[in-house]
Amino acid sequence: MGQIILGVGDYGASNNPGDEVKTFALGSCVSVIFLDPKTRTVGMAHVALPDSTINKNKAADKPGYFADTAIPALLADMAQFGCDKRGKGLIVKLCGGANVMDTNDTFQIGKRNALTIKKILWSYGMGAVAEDLGGNFSRTVAVSVSAGQVTISSPGKPSWQI
Template sequence: MVQKILIVGEQDFSVIPQETLKTFALGSCLGIILLDPVVRAVGMLHAALPDSNLNPAKAAQKPGYFVDTGICYLLKLMSQEGCPPDGAGMLAKMAGGAAVLGQADLFNVGQRNIESARALLSRKGIKIISEDVGKHLSRTMAVNVGSAKVVLSSPGCDNWMI
């Protein structure tokens, strides 16, 4: 089985059933998985910030760093394999968006990432079918392309699925 590892600000997709997409250290960052049940494609994004207006130059250079440009860029990439560029009929799963600093998190980045993703996915008609977001824990997320099963892990916890 082949694993594609994504770091913060990256996005990728696959149509190869034996592949797994994986990302680590989803603290306040948000991991977003897009599923196309027709093409049987799976995409993953590891976004750090909610809104590309915070740094348009960085968004142009690395769209996956932001939830808004990252989702749109991932849809564009997946459309090269026949997925609808507007996301019609696609499904989503999400993990991350933690309040890693607890009450000291004045900027509330994790919650803002979650809200940004929910709003954009809703506008595009992409249904979120499962999520494990918020709380105070860092997560690792892996998705098997063939089964679309998502496994999460966190230090000191047993693995769980969403």
């Protein structure tokens, strides 16, 4: 089985049934997962920050890093596998976006990431069918391409699926 490991700010897709698309230790970052039932393609982006205007160079270099540039980049990537380039028919799942305990507004990057991603998805007419967002813990996420199953694990907890 092949593993496609995505680091912070990476995005990628696969339609190889043997593959697993995985990202480690989402803190306040959010993993955006697109599943295309038609082409059996799985795509994922590991989004770190909501807004690319703070650093345009970084956004050009690593569009997956910011919510506003990650979603168009991931859709374009998946279009190569025959997926609709406006995301029509894609199933969306979101996870991550945790916050430290007793946080204040400034430090709620997890919440801002999730909210910005949802707003951008809405602009495409897309919405998440399942999400596992927030809380005060780190998540590792793996998606099997064949089953389209999203498995989440976190140290000290049994793994679960969305």
